[in-house]
Amino acid sequence: MAAPTSDGLDGLGARLSLAILHLAISQSEFARQVGASPGFISDVVRGVKRPGAEFLFGIKQTFGISTDWLLSGDGTMLGGAGINLDLLRAIRLQVAVARAAVVDDNPTAKALLLLIRDGRLEEATADPTLGAFLDQLCASGDDFELVTELYNGHLWTTDPAAQQRNLLAAAVAHFEARKPIDKIASLAKASGATIQINIGTNQRNAGRDHHGR
Structure with missing residues (x-):
């Protein structure tokens, strides 16, 4: 088991976690689609293990996620450096x-x-x-x-x-x-009501008197 590094890979786990979050899938499903074990994905997210080139290439091929962004944070999640x-x-x-x-x-x-x-x-x-x-x-x-x-x-x-x-x-x-x-x-x-602000497409309840269409 490799120890967390002190180079540019320090933030890789956080960026991988962010990518999985925005893909709206679980770590287990992410692992299945890239051909890795859920435990390995968990270790990478926590900074316990360093992924290899095949793993990073698999993420790029499967989800289109930029390898440069994963490794160093350069550019954006799907590559490109232009600022909108x-x-x-x-x-x-x-x-x-x-x-x-x-x-x-x-x-x-x-x-x-x-x-x-x-x-x-x-x-x-x-x-x-x-x-x-x-x-x-x-x-x-x-x-x-x-x-x-x-x-x-x-x-x-x-x-x-x-x-x-x-x-x-x-x-x-x-x-x-x-x-x-x-x-x-x-x-x-x-x-006497739920305080949570729902912003999904199927719910519109910012207040007790706000009803869905």
């Missing part, structure tokens, strides 16, 4: 909205989450409250790493609508996962 500024700005905005909605429990941000999820963000420009909120909103400097990871991880999505939903889901999940469990429980108990 419009996408980067959109991600910064989504991260800021997600933080305000989940961490600050801001009702305006929660309304914006629904508009972004449904591809109706342009409606915010017609609402003075939402427009003013957007004008003053910007991502926290502490979220730069999250913005970068989301940018690199979602360039592979070719469908713009799916890309926006996936980005928003990842941003919300990031902040939800960091909320104290007792705080979530107390908020749910106080409201």
Whole structure:
């Protein structure tokens, strides 16, 4: 068993984990498709083992994931080094909205989450409250790493609508996962309803009175 290295491979496990997350499959299914054991995948993700060239080539052939990105973080998940500024700005905005909605429990941000999820963000420009909120909103400097990871991880999505939903889901999940469990429980108990913000395509329950179409 090889020990974790101190070179550029230090982040390989984290990047592999991110790739599996964005492929929306389990580690076991990922292992099956690339012809490896689940235990080996787990060891690579944890930095316990170093993958060989055949393994990396298999990931490239099966999922189109860039070997350079896996090994060093250079470029993006599917290769290429060009920066899409419009996408980067959109991600910064989504991260800021997600933080305000989940961490600050801001009702305006929660309304914006629904508009972004449904591809109706342009409606915010017609609402003075939402427009003013957007004008003053910007991502926290502490979220730069999250913005970068989301940018690199979602360039592979070719469908713009799916890309926006996936980005928003990842941003919300990031902040939800960091909320104290007792705080979530107390908020749910106080409201008598689930506090979780659902942003899947089949559910639209940002509040008790919001019904699916």
